[in-house]
Amino acid sequence: MKLRKTYLEITNTCNLSCAFCPKTSRKPRVMDDALFTSLCAQLQGRSERLYLHVMGEPLTHPRLPLLLDTCESYCHKVHLVTNGLLLPELGDSLTSKPALSQLNVSLHGLAGQANEGRLRGILAFVKKHADTTGGKKGPVVQLRLWNKGATDPGFQPTAFRLIQETFCLPYSLERRLDTRRSFMLAENVCIDFTEPFEWPSLDNNDRGQRGACYGLRRQCAVLADGTVTACCLDNNGTLALGNAGERPLFEILNGERALAIRSGFERGMVVENLCRKCSYRLRFSVKGDAAIA
Numbered sequence: 001m002k003l004r005k006t007y008l009e010i011t012n013t014c015n016l017s018c019a020f021c022p023k024t025s026r027k028p029r030v031m032d033d034a035l036f037t038s039l040c041a042q043l044q045g046r047s048e049r050l051y052l053h054v055m056g057e058p059l060t061h062p063r064l065p066l067l068l069d070t071c072e073s074y075c076h077k078v079h080l081v082t083n084g085l086l087l088p089e090l091g092d093s094l095t096s097k098p099a100l101s102q103l104n105v106s107l108h109g110l111a112g113q114a115n116e117g118r119l120r121g122i123l124a125f126v127k128k129h130a131d132t133t134g135g136k137k138g139p140v141v142q143l144r145l146w147n148k149g150a151t152d153p154g155f156q157p158t159a160f161r162l163i164q165e166t167f168c169l170p171y172s173l174e175r176r177l178d179t180r181r182s183f184m185l186a187e188n189v190c191i192d193f194t195e196p197f198e199w200p201s202l203d204n205n206d207r208g209q210r211g212a213c214y215g216l217r218r219q220c221a222v223l224a225d226g227t228v229t230a231c232c233l234d235n236n237g238t239l240a241l242g243n244a245g246e247r248p249l250f251e252i253l254n255g256e257r258a259l260a261i262r263s264g265f266e267r268g269m270v271v272e273n274l275c276r277k278c279s280y281r282l283r284f285s286v287k288g289d290a291a292i293a
Helices: 033-043 062-075 087-094 116-132 155-166 173-178 248-255 256-266
Strands: 003-009 045-050 080-081 098-107 140-145 182-186 190-192 219-222 227-229
Touching: 003 033, 033 045, 033 062, 033 248, 087 098, 116 140, 116 155, 116 182, 116 190, 140 155, 140 182, 173 182, 173 190, 227 248, 248 256
Parallel strands: 003 045, 003 219, 045 080, 080 098, 098 140, 140 190
Antiparallel strands: 182 190, 219 227
8 A cells, every 4th residue: 555645743733823724622742753753664665745734833843854854764755734934934944854845835824814024924935945946956835825715805915915026926916816726936936726625524514425535545644642544634533543653554554444434435435424524525536436426
């Protein structure tokens, strides 16, 4: 079994409270360094990319540069997702790490924060990164604005204006984003503009038994306490399959509950209540959907 993405939640704490985030009811914690190293070793050659988050802000981890060094030692390519607040302070120590392949900055997290200065600071760092890596290989920085169509009278126009000014764009960013979701803004910098998504929750409406997902077929997640789950959006570990601090990861991924979830998706059937109440899976079509058409 080879995974495309493995999500390792190095911390479940955050330095921002975003309106779109469901938070977590789990106790605040940081993943044990020994567990992280063990997972990197187990995943060597068996996961194309590591994402160092599920919940939480990874840049608040006190030893993040060392974790990236560990990833490099096991030949892993890493994606980070951050709200960007700490990039002006810590960004250079991260983008210089060979393991870091992509840095995703969720600018929509600043909506409602009423702080244009924060956005200016983040964009200044990203512009410096583009200028520094011009013509050179370096991590791609993706500026995410996942608030298309949201009721947002102030932030979105401000973000468009500041991005356009920072990168001296010779076109209207807003107009281009009317017809294109993602494109390059500068060397090693792109923008991604799409609609907000609904986090899966047992309180959501039931979306039915038919469907499929990439969970356990192409990806899985390990939470900060070692809990293994099928889903990168499982904020409370509802789909707990076992604990990677107690059993080998791939033994857990081939356990009874995991096999039932994966087999169901392969047949185009959703077997878990949380998955039935997830609208995100409706965004894509994966092999197996035809089985129930």
